């Protein structure tokens with residue numbers, strides 16, 4: 169069911185390219201700038217494509233292989249756009265013991281996709297993540313950067329359909 | 339900075355001002371002057387303290403933490419007299435204790451001592467004056483004004499403070515090595531990567547009391563001779579990053595960071611750098627590689643960071659909580675600090691209690707308390723009246739300890755000897771419903787995924803360990819698996835470069851050691867005693883208790899349950915994925931697991 173909606177590269181979009189240029193200019197003077205630039209681009213653009221990596225390398229005067237090496241090393245950096253809403257399952261110890269796998273099963277049932285995939289309408293991406301530090305509220309699901317604790321499978325199905333519904337209305 | 343005995347915060351919330359907060363403040367200053375207390379008690383403006391509508395105008399007195407509410411100029415006199423002269427609280431104006439603390443940090447329990455957590459929830463982390471009001475930055479002022487770097491290092495050595503990041507290395511010694519390194523410039527790093535799943539003590543300190551960490555770093559920087567510091571914070575903690583940045587800006591404005599701090603001629607500034615989701619970056623050499631902008635891969639030590647660290651220069655790296663201890667030691671003195679804890683581990687340690695324990699959340703205890711005291715007296719025992727099975731300490735490099743170890747005192751040496759580690763303070767309690775083979779598999783999945791791949795034993799060995807554990811959980815375990823797990827573990831431990839590889843076998847070895855029966859049940863009897871491993875269990879609906887309420891059928895994620903309303907339902911074993919949701923939602927105990 170998964171497809172990656174074919175999108176033009178952010179570099180081809182003047183507005184996005186401006187953001188990329190500004191970000192590089194803003195941080196490239198710092199020591200260890202590459203990580204800082206990538207972190208900000210991940211946040212501002214949402215992903216870092218291969219052409220973007222080549223562009224960053226050229227602008228910052230470092231080998232492309234280095235940029236690629238860094239992007240691929242860290243799990244926070246993604247090379248493809250995600251869905252409009254990102255639902256992350258914490259798979260830290262407390263959440264594992266607290267039953268997060270049942271929530272993943274529930275999501276598979278409701279959305280028909282696995283963690284790492286995006287619904288075909290580009291609406292929701294499922295991901296797993298490391299402990300988000302809210303362990304006393306396990307199991308934790310992070311929906312668009314908002315932590316939800318003590319989630320029950322029955323309630324979670326509704327949370328997902330709520331996201332879908334909110335989009336239909338909007 | 340003058341030393342004040344007490345500080346009175348006056349809420350300057352607009353509603354409070356409307357209700358006369360300015361007059362209250364004026365009256366306070368007047369009364370204090372009359373009693374010749376102006377030198378001892380300072381009066382400061384504060385953002386809102388309580389609820390201005392129902393409690394304002396109100397004041398908060400530190401360090402006692404007394405909150406007086408609904409004041410009028412006439413009530414100020416009696417409060418000042420009772421509180422500051424007679425030394426007792428005037429109950430009639432005191433606010434009832436409210437649940438100001440959130441659910442992650444409840445009221446301290448009997449055996450707790452809160453030093454690191456004491457300000458959290460009580461001061462506004464985004465207002466430096468709140469921190470100053472509780473004697474914040476007094477230690478830095480004392481160090482810069484009265485102590486030589488060598489004296490500071492000696493004090494930290496004498497305090498026996500040990501690194502809270504896991505290994506427990508003496509902090510004073512680390513500082514001494516960095517001071518002695520001839521090369522310059524030198525760097526100070528705070529390790530705020532807190533990657534152990536189940537641990538969130540550092541996050542709470544960064545979000546609730548960031549200045550205590552900055553002050554500790556500044557004191558350390560003076561001691562080792564560093565002028566630039568970095569806090570490396572994991573990307574999963576955006577609120578901590580923003581709180582830190584605000585705190586750093588405010589400290590600069592107040593002359594507590596930057597050039598010529600407090601007129602002492604000492605320069606020190608701090609920057610926050612973010613990680614990007616790699617657990618191994620908590621390892622100190624990997625962390626420095628990451629700050630330098632590269633892949634966070636560990637390198638061999640020596641050379642140690644103290645001689646060659648960030649950008650090849652002498653670097654001191656400590657954990658968040660280690661730094662947060664420093665101002666307290668300097669300000670309140672060695673005698674106070676060393677009176678807490680055990681022989682070799684002084685002071686307190688914060689823990690994040692999680693899992694099947696009644697009260698989850700953060701706690702802080704002196705070293706030397708037993709696991710039983712922590713889990714039962716403070717944590718309230720096991721949730722839902724089930725039986726205790728194991729406690730996991732030290733994160734993915736730690737181990738699982740059984741009930742027979744509950745009376746061990748918690749300190750670095752004892753936990754290490756028992757086959758676990760102190761680690762950074764995650765403590766996950768597991769009840770009888772936890773399968774220890776599954777837990778070992780879970781941790782191996784984590785380390786296998788997080789291994790940076792540089793060393794073959796770590797990369798390939800953890801994958802092989804995982805394969806064997808998965809096989810056992812799937813019911814395909816065979817003769818010789820246990821021996822292979824043991825041998826592989828030994829090889830990985832011996833031949834890995836960094837602590838990740840060296841510690842990776844611990845969850846396997848400790849569960850093999852204490853829960854061998856469970857491994858054997860899986861391998862030889864194809865049975866999961868805790869009824870967790872999906873391949874080895876079966877869910878069935880029992881005829882009698884089932885009322886045909888349809889809840890299970892509606893909740894089953896794969897539609898394996900069928901049945902008419904008010905008729906006993908049936909689970910189709912070919913479709914069932916054994917997620918156990920039906921077992922949880924059934925209100926009539928009609929689901930049987932076998």
Ligand SMILES: Cc1cc2nc3c(=O)[nH]c(=O)nc-3n(C[C@H](O)[C@H](O)[C@H](O)COP(=O)(O)O)c2cc1C
Pocket residue numbers: 500501502503504505506507529530531532533534617618619620621622623655656657658660762836837838
């Ligand atoms: C795989 C691995 C992960 C680590 N993660 C952390 C961490 O998240 N936080 C931390 O303070 N120390 C961590 N450490 C320990 C650090 O390498 C280092 O010992 C510590 O920051 C030193 O500070 P301390 O002396 O104050 O404890 C980790 C070590 C290893 C091997």
Ligand code: SF4
Pocket residue numbers: 618635636637788789790791792793794796797834835836837838839840
């Ligand atoms: S032990 Fe593992 S994580 Fe550590 S350097 Fe080697 S491969 Fe990387």
Ligand code: FES
Pocket residue numbers: 258259260261262263264298299300301302303304306308535536537
């Ligand atoms: S394990 Fe999920 S928040 Fe910590």
